[in-house]
Amino acid sequence: MAALPRIKIDRSSRVPLYAQVADQLEREILEGRLKPGEKLTNEVALAEQLGVSRPTMRQAISLLVDKGMLVRKRGVGTQVVHGQVRRTLGLTSLFDDLASAGHAPRTRVLSLSRIAAEPESARALDVQIGEEIWSVERLRLIEDTPLALLRNVLRADLVDLSAVDLERSGLYPALREAHVSISVARQRISARAATQKEAKLLGDHPGAPLLTMDRTAYDDAGRAVEQGHHVYRPSLYAFETTLVDR
Amino acid sequence: MAALPRIKIDRSSRVPLYAQVADQLEREILEGRLKPGEKLTNEVALAEQLGVSRPTMRQAISLLVDKGMLVRKRGVGTQVVHGQVRRTLGLTSLFDDLASAGHAPRTRVLSLSRIAAEPESARALDVQIGEEIWSVERLRLIEDTPLALLRNVLRADLVDLSAVDLERSGLYPALREAHVSISVARQRISARAATQKEAKLLGDHPGAPLLTMDRTAYDDAGRAVEQGHHVYRPSLYAFETTLVDR
DNA sequence: GAGTGGTCTAGACCACTCA
């Protein structure tokens, strides 16, 4: 039964209470002060100790349950999950992933232009066939080793890609700067053999296995903004997910 | 501003109110009575109409936001996301996926035995090296076409695999019957070339691209129960996910 | 029976968006 004496909340902060509690609770786990399998003090007592209401305490715990770091069991209690913790797959770009892993990713923009939407892109982006959209093709490298080939199309009426430095940041930060906030994305992950063109760009041989990701992203008004068709060299990249039963 | 006149709640049901509301709201969207882009009536009014409190109404809406079907924007409202809706990737087995898609999946158990845990399995399952664990190898077929090769190891002290018919159901239903409830799983998805053995079993050629999934699953006490190393033929399988910004 | 998490209420105040 682990109480949480280190957790302090700051009611003058603009960070929500549940987020303050969740962040500090996560740190307790990541830094080993809460050990795998250890049982937390019950919710009611914890809320009282931290000086928040029980719903707020529950919301904090729920965030970590969704991250796969805690498990709750009715009538029993809340425990820390065993096993090493991994980051959850979120709405971040590959660029961010690599940067935070301490590597030095680079991006080469192979092409950037406005094209007439062909049927598939038109359907995905919810625009008329032939309407002008952005098309961009980028090569992602890590220490001069090609890692991924990224092909994207974007709604030209919602984003101005010409104003953005795509070699300096990922697509999502760029969209954020342009006041387009992506809030939902649907992904499909599979694999296939490299085409001749892909093999040449990625420094691999035709027929080599590639990890593929096809994604459509929607803004906070529910409009399709971006569609991506990405291929990754699987020896250098993988998708990690945490699944939680509800 | 769409009110939701069709939604009725049953206070005598054992299904939580928020789940009743969420399920019926989801059906409104899936069956097209709420159209993409349409704005919902505000939360306070909806709660009043349905006769529930606002936190309960919010919880229902939050479930669909997490599924990627609704987007909320402070100061503006809640809208239906554009684009076709897909099922979220959940804690289901491939067997269930195929069965619910109307296909006829079959499973052939290639081997099932108790082995001494080698270092990698021992670390993943949190047991001593050399301790007895289950090892099972299965081939998944769809209409006589090989689809996937599934290799799993399980904690023998938590599960009795000899009592289970693995050709009749997936691994997770089998575990559920054995009173082992999986609540969290961590997955890593990538790709690689088929080995000679894999190619033979899957009816493909050595070097063919395969989709790979490595998973560790934990029960509701946070203990590692199962580890899987699966390979799929990418032309027949893909992983779909919905990502939501938080 | 004691203790736990699961659900639910009826409010309140705040932050943000948009006309």
Place this chain on the structure above:
DNA sequence: GAGTGGTCTAGACCACTCC
């Protein structure tokens, strides 16, 4: 300034687990 979602409270009762 009006309307929206975001946060928070202080309780209540229930369902489940385990002794």
